[in-house]
Each structure stands twice: as C-alpha cells, then as structure tokens.
Amino acid sequence: MSTQREIEKIPQTRNSVNEITSPQQPGEERQNRLEMIAQGHEFDSVIHDSVKREECVLEIKNFNLWYGEKQALFNVNMPVPKGQVTALVGPSGCGKSTLLRCVNRMNDLIDTVRIQGDIVLNGDSICDAGVDVIELRKRMGMVFQKPNPFPMSIFENVVYPLRIDGERNRGVLEGVCEHSLKGAAIWDEVKDRLHESGLSLSGGQQQRLCIARAIASEPEVLLLDEPCSALDPIATSKIEDLIRELRGEYSILIVTHNMQQASRISDYTAFMYLGRLVEFGPTVDIFTNPKLTETNAYVTGRFG
Numbered sequence: 133m134s135t136q137r138e139i140e141k142i143p144q145t146r147n148s149v150n151e152i153t154s155p156q157q158p159g160e161e162r163q164n165r166l167e168m169i170a171q172g173h174e175f176d177s178v179i180h181d182s183v184k185r186e187e188c189v190l191e192i193k194n195f196n197l198w199y200g201e202k203q204a205l206f207n208v209n210m211p212v213p214k215g216q217v218t219a220l221v222g223p224s225g226c227g228k229s230t231l232l233r234c235v236n237r238m239n240d241l242i243d244t245v246r247i248q249g250d251i252v253l254n255g256d257s258i259c260d261a262g263v264d265v266i267e268l269r270k271r272m273g274m275v276f277q278k279p280n281p282f283p284m285s286i287f288e289n290v291v292y293p294l295r296i297d298g299e300r301n302r303g304v305l306e307g308v309c310e311h312s313l314k315g316a317a318i319w320d321e322v323k324d325r326l327h328e329s330g331l332s333l334s335g336g337q338q339q340r341l342c343i344a345r346a347i348a349s350e351p352e353v354l355l356l357d358e359p360c361s362a363l364d365p366i367a368t369s370k371i372e373d374l375i376r377e378l379r380g381e382y383s384i385l386i387v388t389h390n391m392q393q394a395s396r397i398s399d400y401t402a403f404m405y406l407g408r409l410v411e412f413g414p415t416v417d418i419f420t421n422p423k424l425t426e427t428n429a430y431v432t433g434r435f436g
C-alpha cells in the first residue's frame with residue numbers, strides 16, 4: 133500500500149496533532165502529521181508522562197539507522213519500561229523489526245547498516261564498538277516469528293545457552309531446564325519426553341520451547357518479533373497468557389501487527405510510522421484516548 137493512499141484514508145479532522153502544539157487560526161489548513169512525516173518534516177514524538185515516570189530497562193537515544201543510502205529509523209528516542217510489556221505497532225515497513233534487532237545488535241550482521249545514536253541497557257551502552265556482542269546477547273532473549281528449535285532434544289534446546297557458557301553440572305542443567313519449561317508454561321506437556329527432538333512438538337509448543345530457551349539464561353530483556361504470527365488461535369492464546377505471566381519478572385518488547393493482541397497483552401504501546409516513533413503511552417490510553425488523531429486512526433484500523 134502506498135504511503136499516499138494510507139494518508140488519504142485518514143480523516144483530516146479538526147482534532148489533529150497540530151491543535152496540541154498550536155491553536156488553529158481561522159481559515160488555517162491543518163496538515164496531517166503522518167503526511168508531514170512522509171514529506172520528511174522534523175517532528176517530536178509524543179511520549180506520555182506516565183512512560184517517562186517509569187524505571188527503564190532500555191533507553192533508545194537519538195537513534196538513526198540506514199540500510200545503505202536508505203534511512204529506516206529517524207531520531208528514535210524511546211525509554212522501555214522495566215518489568216512491563218511494551219508493544220511496537222505500526223504499518224508494514226515502519227521499522228519495528230529493525231528497531232528490535234538493533235537492541236541485540238543483530239543488524240551488525242548486515243554489511244550495509246550504519247547507525248547513529250545509542251541504546252542503553254540497564255546503564256550500559258550497547259552500541260560502542262568495544263561491546264562484546266556475545267555477552268550482550270546473553271542479556272537478551274530473542275524469539276522470532278517462526279519457531280526455531282534446534283535439531284536436538286527438548287532438554288538440550290532449553291539448556292543450550294548454559295552449554296555454550298560451559299555449564300556441565302547435570303543437576304544445574306536439569307534445574308534450569310525444569311524452571312524454564314515451567315516458566316514458559318510447557319513443562320506439563322513435555323516433562324515425560326525431554327529427550328525427544330524439539331522438532332517433534334507442535335508449532336505452538338515449539339514457540340513456547342523457544343521462549344523457555346530464551347529465558348533459560350535469565351535475560352534482562354525479552355525481545356519477541358511477532359511470536360504468534362505462525363500460530364493458530366489456541367496456540368496464540370497460550371503464548372499471550374504466557375507473556376502476561378512473564379511480565380514483572382521480565383521486561384518484554386514485542387513487535388505485533390495484531391492490534392487486539394497489543395491491547396490484550398501490553399502495558400505500553402509505541403506507534404511507529406515511516407521509521408519514526410509517533411506516539412508512546414500506556415496501552416489503555418493509546419487504544420481508547422490517544423493524544424494524536426493519527427494514532428487513533430491506526431489503532432482503529434482506518435489505515436495501514
């Protein structure tokens with residue numbers, strides 16, 4: 133869908149973003165904020181005060197990213213609250229996955245990527261050239277759209293992060309395996325078949341196995357990139373319940389296309405558009421009383 137078509141569908145109401153920053157003068161034409169973004173105008177993200185008051189696990193600061201000549205992220209400033217679920221939403225191609233991948237430096241794997249700005253994890257800058265990326269990734273758990281269990285047993289899948297760290301103690305490995313599978317709400321289903329292949333599980337079980345593997349190393353942040361997009365509704369509902377249960381113990385940043393899912397599972401929602409953070413606030417406010425008309429148009433399905 134072209135940007136222009138998206139924009140045209142958004143009603144140009146008087147209750148636009150411009151009313152927040154300046155009163156409308158008689159006869160003055162209001163310009164939609166998303167149209168201004170598409171035209172390359174500078175603008176400041178709208179971040180609700182309640183987000184700013186939260187303790188942060190991550191702080192994304194003045195962050196820009198280019199794929200070759202093409203800029204994909206523009207001056208993103210975003211605190212990610214600790215112990216909460218934060219959803220990243222926005223139309224396809226707005227940069228949600230790119231931003232998520234920056235947090236665990238997966239974009240380093242792409243030769244053409246260039247970044248500016250910083251991301252701070254619990255006080256530590258993660259973008260410095262001197263950062264040990266392997267150590268950094270141990271502080272993050274990542275779960276992808278498609279479940280990706282390794283071709284090894286359920287047990288070995290879960291304890292994999294400990295194995296690569298050199299852990300050999302059977303008791304420790306068994307304890308972490310059970311704790312992580314329970315944490316991922318799949319223990320009862322697999323406790324009698326831990327030595328079967330992880331690939332023998334259903335798609336939804338495989339995804340919970342991947343979440344168990346992601347939490348086995350007790351990460352500071354759990355990054356979930358559309359973790360339910362390949363799952364049926366029942367498996368999706370189990371993963372959503374699980375995300376709610378993991379909240380508090382883990383800080384979760386999740387990319388989702390599904391507005392109902394974002395509203396069900398997240399505490400905070402960030403709306404992105406064409407590489408910019410547009411509005412970021414408590415999910416209940418973003419879905420029922422956003423500050424921007426454009427956010428309302430997106431979350432109610434009127435474009436994108």
Ligand SMILES: Nc1ncnc2c1ncn2[C@@H]1O[C@H](COP(=O)(O)OP(=O)(O)OP(=O)(O)O)[C@@H](O)[C@H]1O
Binds near residue numbers: 199223225227242
């Ligand atoms: N490896 C890459 N090389 C070049 N451009 C890329 C690459 N990955 C993403 N992009 C571009 O960066 C922009 C943001 O893409 P990204 O995948 O982050 O968006 P998204 O919001 O996650 O989209 P979707 O919801 O469709 O997954 C898009 O214009 C995309 O084409």
